[in-house]
Each structure stands twice: as structure tokens, then as C-alpha cells.
Amino acid sequence: MRSSAARSRNRFILLMLAPATVLLAGLTLIPFIVSVGFSLTNYSLTAPNDIAFVGLGNYLALFSSSEFWNAAWVTVQFTVVAVGLQLVLGVGIAALLHHETRAVSALRLIYLLPMAITPVAAVFTFRMMFNPTLGVFNYILKSMGLPAQDWLGSPTMALASLILVDSWQWTPFILLIAAGGLAALDEEPLEAARMDGAGPMAIFFQHTLPMLFPYLAVAIVFRSIDAFKTFDIIFVLTNGGPGIATRTLNLLAYKQGIEFLSMGYAAAIAIVMLIVTIVASQLFLRRVDLFKPKAAL
Amino acid sequence: MAEMSMTDPMGRQILQPLTATTRIARAVAPWLRRLILWVFAIWCLFPIYWLATMSLKRQVDAMARTPRFWFQPIWDNYLAVISAGDIWGYFGSSLIVALATTAVALALGIPTAYVLARYRFRGNSDFGFWILSTRMTPPVAMLIPFFVLYVRTGLMDTYPGLVIAHVAINLSIVVWLMKGFFEDLPSELEEAAFMDGATYFQAFRQICLPVALPGIAAVAILSFLFSWNEFLFSLVLSNEIRTVPVGLYSFVGYQQVRWGELSASAVLMLVPVLAFVFIFQKQLVRGLTMGATK
Numbered sequence: 001m002r003s004s005a006a007r008s009r010n011r012f013i014l015l016m017l018a019p020a021t022v023l024l025a026g027l028t029l030i031p032f033i034v035s036v037g038f039s040l041t042n043y044s045l046t047a048p049n050d051i052a053f054v055g056l057g058n059y060l061a062l063f064s065s066s067e068f069w070n071a072a073w074v075t076v077q078f079t080v081v082a083v084g085l086q087l088v089l090g091v092g093i094a095a096l097l098h099h100e101t102r103a104v105s106a107l108r109l110i111y112l113l114p115m116a117i118t119p120v121a122a123v124f125t126f127r128m129m130f131n132p133t134l135g136v137f138n139y140i141l142k143s144m145g146l147p148a149q150d151w152l153g154s155p156t157m158a159l160a161s162l163i164l165v166d167s168w169q170w171t172p173f174i175l176l177i178a179a180g181g182l183a184a185l186d187e188e189p190l191e192a193a194r195m196d197g198a199g200p201m202a203i204f205f206q207h208t209l210p211m212l213f214p215y216l217a218v219a220i221v222f223r224s225i226d227a228f229k230t231f232d233i234i235f236v237l238t239n240g241g242p243g244i245a246t247r248t249l250n251l252l253a254y255k256q257g258i259e260f261l262s263m264g265y266a267a268a269i270a271i272v273m274l275i276v277t278i279v280a281s282q283l284f285l286r287r288v289d290l291f292k293p294k295a296a297l
Numbered sequence: 298m299a300e301m302s303m304t305d306p307m308g309r310q311i312l313q314p315l316t317a318t319t320r321i322a323r324a325v326a327p328w329l330r331r332l333i334l335w336v337f338a339i340w341c342l343f344p345i346y347w348l349a350t351m352s353l354k355r356q357v358d359a360m361a362r363t364p365r366f367w368f369q370p371i372w373d374n375y376l377a378v379i380s381a382g383d384i385w386g387y388f389g390s391s392l393i394v395a396l397a398t399t400a401v402a403l404a405l406g407i408p409t410a411y412v413l414a415r416y417r418f419r420g421n422s423d424f425g426f427w428i429l430s431t432r433m434t435p436p437v438a439m440l441i442p443f444f445v446l447y448v449r450t451g452l453m454d455t456y457p458g459l460v461i462a463h464v465a466i467n468l469s470i471v472v473w474l475m476k477g478f479f480e481d482l483p484s485e486l487e488e489a490a491f492m493d494g495a496t497y498f499q500a501f502r503q504i505c506l507p508v509a510l511p512g513i514a515a516v517a518i519l520s521f522l523f524s525w526n527e528f529l530f531s532l533v534l535s536n537e538i539r540t541v542p543v544g545l546y547s548f549v550g551y552q553q554v555r556w557g558e559l560s561a562s563a564v565l566m567l568v569p570v571l572a573f574v575f576i577f578q579k580q581l582v583r584g585l586t587m588g589a590t591k
Contacts, residue, residue: 120542121567126344258533277434
């Protein structure tokens with residue numbers, strides 16, 4: 001009797017899981033396996049029938065090419081600086097917002113906009129604003145007596161400009177998660193510290209921030225993984241240029257695969273990116289208590 | 298200021314006497330805080346404001362060497378974009394793709410999310426992690442095999458092709474967020490249903506699903522939004538069928554200097570997005586932060 005109940009429970013679980021599992025496996029696992037396969041060949045869509053197994057040849061070519069290491073370095077700079085900036089700004093603004101009493105809902109609504117609106121539309125707007133002669137950014141700089149910048153044209157400024165746009169779009173992400181964390185925080189230890197005479201700065205850094213850490217960890221991991229694979233902003237604003245100054249791994253894979261049609265080589269880049277992502281998310285996300293089922297039926 | 302020993306009316310010691318600087322800091326702080334918060338708000342709004350003004354400018358105003366903050370607004374750009382008609386095609390394509398994607402992703406994702414949230418079984422959290430990890434995958438890793446497959450099978454430039462790709466991107470988010478909504482429901486719901494002799498499926502279909510409707514609506518909106526905004530897969534997997542972001546991108550390429558009309562197109566494509574933000578703010582916060590805030 002008991003085992004037949006268990007069987008029908010298991011059958012129910014299986015039936016409910018099956019459709020999405022089959023589809024997700026088909027749409028993500030199989031492409032992954034195909035990608036690994038491609039990456040071991042010289043497959044190119046310019047000569048699709050002329051396919052040969054090259055072993056780790058693509059990876060060796062990749063690791064000995066300067067374009068790969070350049071792209072990797074650009075990607076690391078972009079990810080680390082952008083996420084770092086967004087973390088500091090986001091947590092700072094969230095802390096201020098936590099104590100604010102007036103017009104909080106209006107502020108929250110405004111903060112939500114950058115990450116909700118269509119990236120291509122926003123990025124196109126930045127493109128107009130970055131224009132060296134007609135753009136509003138240089139106008140503002142000049143009217144403050146500062147030198148005009150070649151925002152997207154100079155190799156050093158281009159990466160900074162991309163980080164600026166990414167931070168415009170995604171600082172609110174960290175802000176909202178941090179604000180949610182602050183709202184859920186246990187106020188008692190903070191009150192106790194205040195009674196012991198700790199100043200607001202000391203309380204924030206010694207008590208609030210550590211208690212906020214689980215939330216921030218989630219925000220940092222999500223944000224880093226997304227920044228790592230940023231496409232829209234870079235593609236529309238600089239397309240990797242000037243030269244290769246802003247060509248990230250993602251852009252490099254896109255160029256090799258979709259523009260030059262060398263699928264084997266592009267797949268190798270994608271697999272390297274995938275491994276980095278999996279390692280990073282396994283290392284950090286696993287620690288966070290997001291995965292425990294809460295109810296038990 | 299000298300250290301003073303003070304007592305409050307209750308006779309307790311006040312541990313920290315206020316120095317002049319902390320007094321000033323406390324008086325100024327609310328204003329400074331408010332100022333910083335609104336400066337940040339202006340920074341968030343500015344590009345959207347600028348886009349809107351550009352769409353209302355005559356060409357001479359839009360291309361003025363000194364950007365004009367005050368100008369005679371005109372609707373010509375909108376009229377030109379609307380009468381040229383390309384944008385209706387983009388809207389139609391985006392609408393078809395986003396609606397179909399949302400329907401398929403919800404139909405497949407909700408049952409999985411329900412079981413993950415409500416039933417304990419071996420590998421539950423591993424399974425949840427796997428679902429979420431598909432969201433982490435760099436899109437190029439999926440894009441390259443998709444591209445090859447589409448070129449070779451004729452799925453290129455078809456609605457089913459685009460919908461399949463968008464479902465692949467959205468399904469993990471749908472499962473993950475719906476799981477969060479189901480977890481919020483009290484488990485007494487099903488327990489009472491089982492008492493009344495309901496089967497597992499009836500408990501899900503007749504008891505939990507109706508209660509979870511607000512959550513389903515929120516996730517549907519998010520799925521629609523993500524599909525509406527999606528650029529990379531739509532760009533690569535079709536040439537003829539242009540969704541709105543791809544259409545806008547092709548404008549940028551061809552008509553670099555017609556900023557007014559470009560801006561008007563961009564504003565039009567943002568209309569549904571902004572409507573969603575205003576109506577469903579709370580659900581969006583939860584969805585856009587991947588369920589990390591409730």
C-alpha cells in the first residue's frame with residue numbers, strides 16, 4: 001500500500017519535471033555537447049563538408065594567440081571594474097535609501113528603469129550622447145570647463161565608456177538586492193552597537209555589511225556572470241573597437257563564429273567561457289542557501 | 298567641546314555627548330542624503346529623458362553643435378516613422394515571438410517549478426541548480442550550435458526558430474521565479490486537499506495554480522519583457538523577421554544621422570516596457586533581481 005503511494009508520488013514528480021527537463025536538456029545540454037564536438041574540429045561554414053578532427057588544436061591555437069589573451073584581459077577588466085563600481089554605488093545608495101522617508105516609492109520606480117528598458121534603445125541613446133561633436137556629454141564637460149573626451153574613439157576611453165553604460169544599466173540591480181537585504185535585516189544587533197556608542201560608519205562597516213553579505217554574494221555572482229558575457233552594450237557602442245581595445249571574449253567568439261564562420265575555433269572560445277562560468281558559479285553560488293527546498297510534501 | 302557627563306530625564310547616562318561636528322552632520326545628513334538619492338535618480342532618468350527630447354526635435358535642433366535643452370517640440374519624427382511603416386513589422390514580429398515564447402515557457406516551466414518548490418526528492422537542489430545554471434551559460438556557447446543547426450535545417454528566419462531560442466533563454470528564469478512564488482504558499486493548501494482525497498495533480502491544478510495566479514502573471518510579464526528586449530539571438534537567427542531591437546539596430550546602421558526618427562522609433566519600442574514598469578513595479582523588482590528580493 002505504502003509503496004504504491006510512493007510510486008504514484010514519484011510518477012507525479014517525474015511527469016511534472018519531464019517536459020521542461022527534456023526541452024532544457026535539448027536546448028542547452030545538446031548544444032553544449034555539440035559545441036565541445038565542434039571545438040575539436042576545424043569545422044567552418046565556408047567549407048561545411050571539409051571537416052576534420054583536430055584534437056585540441058583549436059585550444060592550443062587559442063592559448064597561443066595574442067587576440068585571445070587580449071580579449072581575456074579586456075573581459076577581466078570590464079567585469080571587475082564594472083561590478084566593483086556597481087557594488088560600491090549600489091550598496092551606498094541602498095544604505096541611503098534605507099533611511100529615506102520621502103518619495104521612496106518614486107525613487108525606487110526610477111531606479112528600476114535602467115535595467116527594465118530595452119538595452120538596444122538605451123545603448124543607442126548613449127551613442128548619441130557620446131558623440132564627440134554633437135553629444136551632450138562633451139557639452140556638459142565643456143560647460144564645466146573640462147576637456148572634451150573622445151568617448152568611444154580612444155582605446156582607453158572606450159572601455160571606460162562601456163563600463164559607464166553597463167553601470168548605468170546594472171547598478172540598480174545591486175541596489176535593489178541590497179535594499180531588499182537591508183529591509184529584511186535584524187535590527188537588534190545594530191541597536192545594541194548603537195547603545196555601545198558605535199558611530200554610524202562603524203555600525204555600517206562592522207555590523208550591517210557582514211549581515212548583508214549573503215544578499216551581496218548573490219548579487220555579485222549574478223552580476224559578474226552577466227558582465228562576463230555582456231553583448232548588447234559592446235556590440236552596439238564599439239563593436240570591439242577601436243581596433244581590439246574593447247573586444248571581449250564574447251565579441252571574439254561572435255566575430256569568429258558568426259562573421260568568419262569558423263565554428264570550431266569559435267566553439268573553443270565559447271567552451272573556455274563556459275568552463276570559467278561553471279567554475280565561478282559552483283564556487284560561489286553553491287555556498288548560498290538558495291537551493292534548499294523549503295516545503296516538504 | 299569638553300567631555301560632559303550627562304543624564305537624560307530617566308537618569309540614564311548618555312554615553313556619547315554630541316560634538317559640534319556630529320550635530321552639524323546630523324542636521325545636514327537628511328538633506329545630503331536626499332540630494333545624493335535624487336542625483337542618482339536623475340542619472341538613471343537622463344538617457345530616457347534625452348531620448349524623448351531627441352524624438353521631439355527638428356533635425357536642426359537635434360544636430361545643433363550646442364545641444365538644445367529648450368526647443369520647439371514637433372511630432373514630425375513620429376509621423377515619419379509611423380507612416381514609413383517598417384516599425385509596424387518589427388512590432389508585429391516582436392509581439393508574435395514574445396507572446397509565443399511566454400506561453401510555451403510558462404506551460405513547461407510552471408509544473409517543474411511547482412514540484413521543485415513543494416516536493417522533497419533526491420537531487421531536488423541539484424536539479425534546481427542545474428536549471429539556474431542554464432541561465433548562466435554564455436549565450437555564444439548556445440548560439441554557435443543553434444546557428445549551424447538553423448542554417449542547415451531551414452529554421453533560420455522562421456518564427457518557430459526564434460521562439461525556440463527565446464524559450465531556451467527564458468525557461469530557466471520562469472522555473473526559478475515560479476519556484477519562489479510557490480514556496481511562498483502555505484503547505485496547508487495541499488494537505489487540506491489531500492485530506493479531501495485529491496490526487497497530486499488535482500492538488501496542483503485545482504488548489505495551488507489558482508492561488509499562484511498573481512505570481513504567474515508577474516512571471517508572464519517578465520518573460521514577455523525579456524523576449525521583447527532580447528537582441529543577440531534575434532539578430533543572428535533571422536534576417537527577414539526583425540524583432541524591434543534588431544530593427545532599431547538596423548536603423549542605426551543605415552541612417553546614422555537621422556537621430557530624430559531613430560529616437561522616435563526607440564521611444565515607440567519602449568512604450569510597452571514603460572507601461573509594464575509602471576503597472577507591475579513590485580513584481581518586476583522581484584523578477585529582475587532573480588528572486589533575491591521578495
